[in-house]
Amino acid sequence: MDTQHLHRGRLIDHLQLVVRDLPASKRFYTAVFDVLGIPLGGEADDYFWADELFVSTPGSEAALGELTGRHHLAFQARDEAMVQAFYEAALAAGGTDNGAPGERPYHPGYYGAFVLDPDGNNIEAVYHGPARRSAESVEVTF
Template identity: 45%
Template sequence: MIDHTGIHVQDLALSQAFYKAALAPLGYGVRLSLPDAVGFGAVPPAPGDDPGGDFWLTRATPMAPRSHIAFRAHSRAQVDAFHRAALQAGGTDNGPPGLRPHYHAHYYAAFVHDPDGYNIEAVFHGA
């Protein structure tokens, strides 16, 4: 199991605002802000969670090639809300909400590129 991970972003304030808006429908928020990094995680955190969060943005040269990150949603409605919020926050559509049966019968996801070009996904695996 992964405890935490992160990406490098060019403009920390811009990326923080993007992820704050895009991840809010999934129950994620800022858990810790540092001068050159910000940690996001479930709000409220579960017992035993890292108080700083499990997804980090660090001000640095963005990674190349850009990675793909999928965030778990708990419903199709959350996937839809993530996609709307991410686009309103400046993301670029990389695949609208919908079924992706080539992965499995109930794979429902949406994809956006963040301000640095990372491919961000919200996915729900339920029926």
């Protein structure tokens, strides 16, 4: 994966999380990214980044001294095994269970796992695979 490639035409260009404990966040995200096959793009004393996610301390120039608050980020996985590996790696790297791997009712074939990162952000890995049951049996409420 080319970490310096600019992608045009995406809805989201980049995201920034401002975290309390950068070393804890780096351990967590490095473990998650290793499983998902995403290399770190770069780092300094007050930030690191991978693909379009930038993670920094409140003291970094771009953060303006403020934490970002709680967010939900979902990373795509290539199969259910990768979702399981994400979940295990995230927990081993300091994450907290927020939903074990399994099929979800969001749409047929939605297989995901949820973990809270060290700052309480809801981090998910999802695989959009074939449905295990008919679409008629799936009830979705928002």
